[in-house]
Each structure stands twice: as C-alpha cells, then as structure tokens.
Amino acid sequence: MKMLFLPLLLASLAGFFSEITLDELRWKNRVLLVFPAVDSRPIGQVNKELMADIEERDMVYFIFGESLISNSSYTFDANYVEQLRERYVRGTQKSCYVLLGKDGGSKLRREQEEINWEELFGTIDAMPMRRREMREDGKGS
Structure with a gap:
C-alpha cells in the first residue's frame, strides 16, 4: 500500500510545479526575471497593494537566487536557468x-x-498592449 502511495504523490506534485520555457508565457504574461547578487533582497517587501499591481498587469516574476522564488507555480530546468543567465x-x-x-x-x-x-x-503602462487593456477595463484614458 505504501509503495502505491509514493508514486501517486510524486505524480500529483509534478503537476503542481510545471517546468516551462519563456515561450510558454508569451502572449499570456509579462515576465520579470530577477538575478540577485549574493545576499540581496531585490524584490523588497511584497504587500497586498504591490501584489494587486503585479496581478493587474498580468505579470509573473521569477527570482533566481539560491532557490527559485515566484508568484506562480512555474519552474525551469537548471540548464535553462543558466541559458537565461547567459x-x-x-x-x-x-x-x-x-x-x-x-x-x-x-x-x-x-x-x-x-x-x-x-x-x-x-x-508596462506605457506599452500599447497594456494601454489597450486599461481602456477595455475602464482604467485608462
């Protein structure tokens, strides 16, 4: 019974964290890639207002520190992360x-x-696509 549970658990977790490439986010999200120097906190304090601003702009961020920090469940293959760094x-x-x-x-x-x-x-707000989104949402001029 225990042997059956472990593969099912691993399979379900694999679906939660999806390895992707940036191509899979094209036309869906604006992407912020953050490559911090050692011992830095580039994103600062994330509060509800900041998260609302990020979400409103269809943005996902990825902080490539010692471990990946993101506001999404996406992840990247280690070799792909090195390609992004380069x-x-x-x-x-x-x-x-x-x-x-x-x-x-x-x-x-x-x-x-x-x-x-x-x-x-x-x-972001100066981008033509974002300006159109704001007009459609009634938030722009």
Missing part, C-alpha cells in the same frame, strides 16, 4: 532584473539592488 545577465556581478513584454521582447533591463516598481509599472 542571455540577460551578461557578465555583471551586480543584481540585475529584466522585464519581458507579452510578446517576449526585452522592455527594460536594470543593474541595481532593488527593483524600482514605479519605473517598472510605468514602463
């Missing part, structure tokens, strides 16, 4: 974050310790 970090020793639009293109890249949420949300 592509977006480009040799810097500083903390780095990159905003990808729903089209998958890089929209903002910063080398700094903490995320500037005001700049990040301003960049």
Whole structure:
C-alpha cells in the first residue's frame, strides 16, 4: 500500500510545479526575471497593494537566487536557468532584473539592488498592449 502511495504523490506534485520555457508565457504574461547578487533582497517587501499591481498587469516574476522564488507555480530546468543567465545577465556581478513584454521582447533591463516598481509599472503602462487593456477595463484614458 505504501509503495502505491509514493508514486501517486510524486505524480500529483509534478503537476503542481510545471517546468516551462519563456515561450510558454508569451502572449499570456509579462515576465520579470530577477538575478540577485549574493545576499540581496531585490524584490523588497511584497504587500497586498504591490501584489494587486503585479496581478493587474498580468505579470509573473521569477527570482533566481539560491532557490527559485515566484508568484506562480512555474519552474525551469537548471540548464535553462543558466541559458537565461547567459542571455540577460551578461557578465555583471551586480543584481540585475529584466522585464519581458507579452510578446517576449526585452522592455527594460536594470543593474541595481532593488527593483524600482514605479519605473517598472510605468514602463508596462506605457506599452500599447497594456494601454489597450486599461481602456477595455475602464482604467485608462
């Protein structure tokens, strides 16, 4: 009986954490990739208001520290994470974050310790697709 339970448990957990690539998020989510330097807390304090702003913009974030931190259940293969580091970090020793639009293109890249949420949300809100979303939701001009 115990032998049957373990495979069922592992199978159900595998579905909870889905390994993906960024291509699978294209046209669904804006993506924030965060590559912190050692011993940094780039995302700062996440409160309800910040989470609401993140969710309103269809954004998922991934912090690639010692372990992956995200506001989603997605995860990445270790080799794929190294490919992301090579592509977006480009040799810097500083903390780095990159905003990808729903089209998958890089929209903002910063080398700094903490995320500037005001700049990040301003960049997103200036995107044509986001402006259309705000008009449709009655939140834009």
